[in-house]
Amino acid sequence: MNRIPVFFFCFMTVLCLFPVKSHNLQAGALDSFLQELKTATEEVIEETKAGLQGDNPAANQPKKTPSKTALKAHDYESALTIEDKMCQRVVEPFELSSNFSTLFKGSLKSSLTGLLKSNKVSEKELLKSAKLDAKRMNWLPMRQEIYFGELAHKDRFANDPQLINRSKKGRVKRLYAQADKLLDNVLAQIKAEHPYQFTLFLIDNAEVNATAVQGGFLYVNTGVLESDIAPLVLSHEIAHVLKRHQTRELQAQLIDTVETLEDLKDLLTKSAQKGMLKGVYRTLLLEKRQNEFSRQQELQSDACAIRIASQTGHDLSSMIKQYVQTLKGGQSMGDKDKGQSATHPSYPDREKRMQTVLTALKK
Numbered sequence: 001m002n003r004i005p006v007f008f009f010c011f012m013t014v015l016c017l018f019p020v021k022s023h024n025l026q027a028g029a030l031d032s033f034l035q036e037l038k039t040a041t042e043e044v045i046e047e048t049k050a051g052l053q054g055d056n057p058a059a060n061q062p063k064k065t066p067s068k069t070a071l072k073a074h075d076y077e078s079a080l081t082i083e084d085k086m087c088q089r090v091v092e093p094f095e096l097s098s099n100f101s102t103l104f105k106g107s108l109k110s111s112l113t114g115l116l117k118s119n120k121v122s123e124k125e126l127l128k129s130a131k132l133d134a135k136r137m138n139w140l141p142m143r144q145e146i147y148f149g150e151l152a153h154k155d156r157f158a159n160d161p162q163l164i165n166r167s168k169k170g171r172v173k174r175l176y177a178q179a180d181k182l183l184d185n186v187l188a189q190i191k192a193e194h195p196y197q198f199t200l201f202l203i204d205n206a207e208v209n210a211t212a213v214q215g216g217f218l219y220v221n222t223g224v225l226e227s228d229i230a231p232l233v234l235s236h237e238i239a240h241v242l243k244r245h246q247t248r249e250l251q252a253q254l255i256d257t258v259e260t261l262e263d264l265k266d267l268l269t270k271s272a273q274k275g276m277l278k279g280v281y282r283t284l285l286l287e288k289r290q291n292e293f294s295r296q297q298e299l300q301s302d303a304c305a306i307r308i309a310s311q312t313g314h315d316l317s318s319m320i321k322q323y324v325q326t327l328k329g330g331q332s333m334g335d336k337d338k339g340q341s342a343t344h345p346s347y348p349d350r351e352k353r354m355q356t357v358l359t360a361l362k363k
Helices: 003-017 030-052 075-079 096-118 123-135 142-159 170-187 230-242 245-256 261-269 274-286 295-309 316-328 347-362
Strands: 199-203 210-213 217-221
Touching: 075 123, 075 245, 123 245, 123 261, 142 210, 142 217, 142 245, 170 199, 170 230, 210 230, 217 230, 230 245, 230 295, 230 316, 245 261, 245 295, 295 316, 295 347, 316 347
Parallel strands: 199 217
Antiparallel strands: 210 217
């Protein structure tokens, strides 16, 4: 069979499945995006042809899935590189066009490989490949992420009697002034641009604990303010937001509901209708799963926390040891919840990851 029609068929298939019409792309960016896609397509065709002809033997070898440290892990984490695990980039990219390029190129390459080998590829196989690629990228618009963060905050505000409202009087005023100063100091160390406006809320609890919700909502126990590891604790939670961990889980849940390529196309190009998104997120809220992180995500946040806190002027070597001791005591990052113990990394793993990043920063 002539391979040129195959290339053309695959290229048109991908374009039809994932149209680039999106109100998220800025005006005037469509032409450059199409050119970028065209270039990426040409590159993939050449790479695929070379690989199948033996010019690049490695291209024919099945990709090895990195081993995971988590008992509970997300399937999209198989794409994490060493650089990802060491948090070489503290802030995940948010430019939608680059994310769509990633999906196009990945799906196109897998499709071409299948087509060139067998001259056919089933819709089921293409859907499976495209769904996994879609889970690996950030496509949920920031306004939606903030919207769901607000939903989670309303739920927390209504159901947590320990949440302290901001006040301009007495103890509460002093505590929030201290907390805001801590937050400002940590955020000042993040040099990469990001779209978040972090908002901090205090929880009247002496335990050293903090949590975060997508969109930039932070919940910090008053006990953190009296702790020597406060910068590291807060940096860890901020990292969960900057790496879009909860948003990725929401995206994965949405993608798992997709049964056809047409549904996936609608999900990605329409950014999902708010009603569909809201239904999935309500389920996560009811099941108390919006704050569940995999072991790999916890380790990645630890790595990012070291990169952020390393600029605050504290002795991180001793802070790491104290941080791990606090974890062992079940007082930080949700470890007190027995339901999460099976999904959290071991303490030696967490200490090793943080020390490894710190050592690399000192070189």
